Amino acid sequence: MIPRYSRPEMTAIWSPEARFRIWFEIEAHATTALAELGVVPKEAAAKVWEKGRDAVFDVARIDEIERVTKHDVIAFLTHLAEIVGPEARFVHQGMTSSDVLDTCLNVQLARAADLLIADIDGLLAALKRRAFEHKLTPTIGRSHGIHAEPVTFGLKLAQAYAEFERARARLVAARAEIATCAISGAVGTFANIDPRVEEYVAAQMGLTVEPVSTQVIPRDRHAMFFAVLGVVASSIERLSIEVRHLQRTEVLEAEEYFSEGQKGSSAMPHKRNPVLTENLTGLARMVRSYALPAMENVALWHERDISHSSVERMIGPDATVTLDFALARLTGVVDKLLVYPEQMQRNLDRLGGLVHSQRVLLALTQAGVSREDAYRLVQRNAMPVWRGEGDFLTLLQADQEVTAALKPEAIAECFDLGYHLKHVDTIFRRVFGSAE
Numbered sequence: 001m002i003p004r005y006s007r008p009e010m011t012a013i014w015s016p017e018a019r020f021r022i023w024f025e026i027e028a029h030a031t032t033a034l035a036e037l038g039v040v041p042k043e044a045a046a047k048v049w050e051k052g053r054d055a056v057f058d059v060a061r062i063d064e065i066e067r068v069t070k071h072d073v074i075a076f077l078t079h080l081a082e083i084v085g086p087e088a089r090f091v092h093q094g095m096t097s098s099d100v101l102d103t104c105l106n107v108q109l110a111r112a113a114d115l116l117i118a119d120i121d122g123l124l125a126a127l128k129r130r131a132f133e134h135k136l137t138p139t140i141g142r143s144h145g146i147h148a149e150p151v152t153f154g155l156k157l158a159q160a161y162a163e164f165e166r167a168r169a170r171l172v173a174a175r176a177e178i179a180t181c182a183i184s185g186a187v188g189t190f191a192n193i194d195p196r197v198e199e200y201v202a203a204q205m206g207l208t209v210e211p212v213s214t215q216v217i218p219r220d221r222h223a224m225f226f227a228v229l230g231v232v233a234s235s236i237e238r239l240s241i242e243v244r245h246l247q248r249t250e251v252l253e254a255e256e257y258f259s260e261g262q263k264g265s266s267a268m269p270h271k272r273n274p275v276l277t278e279n280l281t282g283l284a285r286m287v288r289s290y291a292l293p294a295m296e297n298v299a300l301w302h303e304r305d306i307s308h309s310s311v312e313r314m315i316g317p318d319a320t321v322t323l324d325f326a327l328a329r330l331t332g333v334v335d336k337l338l339v340y341p342e343q344m345q346r347n348l349d350r351l352g353g354l355v356h357s358q359r360v361l362l363a364l365t366q367a368g369v370s371r372e373d374a375y376r377l378v379q380r381n382a383m384p385v386w387r388g389e390g391d392f393l394t395l396l397q398a399d400q401e402v403t404a405a406l407k408p409e410a411i412a413e414c415f416d417l418g419y420h421l422k423h424v425d426t427i428f429r430r431v432f433g434s435a436e
Helices: 009-011 016-035 040-050 059-069 070-082 087-088 097-133 153-178 195-203 218-248 274-291 291-296 309-336 341-348 354-366 371-386 392-398 406-412 417-421 424-432
Strands: 138-143 146-150
Touching: 009 097, 009 309, 016 040, 016 059, 016 070, 016 097, 016 195, 040 070, 040 087, 059 070, 070 087, 070 097, 070 195, 097 138, 097 153, 097 218, 097 309, 138 153, 138 195, 138 341, 138 417, 146 153, 146 354, 146 417, 153 218, 153 424, 218 291, 218 309, 274 291, 274 309, 354 371, 354 392, 354 406, 371 392, 392 406
Parallel strands: none
Antiparallel strands: 138 146
């Protein structure tokens, strides 16, 4: 985790203190369940909770023990015994390290998912507000980076809203899939621990029971979780690139907010650069990069190996912390985005009406001209305008082949900008449930 790209609430989930607290809760709940089944004394289970509930686990002490044991769970259990006393011998009865580690990881990922879902809710609110603000702000739509036909800036934001609604749904599903618990013992057979212990711990930790854990929880669940994070990151990049293109000097239809005292360049005082969205593009690359090792973790040896462990210690915190930061930053970009409708209109007009070429083409075909001839006539008049040699409407109205099929006023009607906006409300109702 890089502090520069971290936020405290998400970072706290991955702190050693939080991890050891979750480990304690798993162990203590399991001991309680064992006591209810008569496997360990109820007084011992009560003592574990009494001593450990408010204990501050000494991270340095656990690290010191681990340097000798070379085993993190044993180091924790040794430290717990120092806190609890003799009753600690009843902790971890019939359990294996993976029961603690895997269940803990899934608790952390589920909690991280909750924060990410809340992040997306904030982003959706900002997108919706700005989309309705610019629902009918006309701008040029581009295909291949080239002027195509008119759209509205609100439609651009509505598209992003719909995309992040899908991202939210995927995160909700990924959270449900990852939130499982395994307390099944060595090689997952429950030979030394009753399955009812697993059911109890799962309920107490807000998880569901893993149907079959083979000692470790199957890593296809984790692969899907990190893949979803990667897709969300790609959506962040898509919107970020849109802002970056719109901020280009030659376009300048929208730009990131530039605060008082902000500097754009150490060398050129005039610069206002899209630094936030460029940063988001880079962060998205990082989040996506964590999906591949998560997929490679699926293929473990037999019932258990730890080739996945080192990977998850890195990608768990890094992917969730980075995506949390990126979603918050993108929300800020959208919320404060500077939008320039006048420049959008200037760019719409830049090609002298060529953006209406399809409507002229269709009008000619409906007037009886073959599609091939109609295309030839429209393109013949469009290309000089492309080269800066005239106005599209004027050239069309002066073309006798065109006016033989369409009267000059009918040609002029094809240049009505409102024609392209007539279904904006329909799209907004589809996306937001209302056009108001």
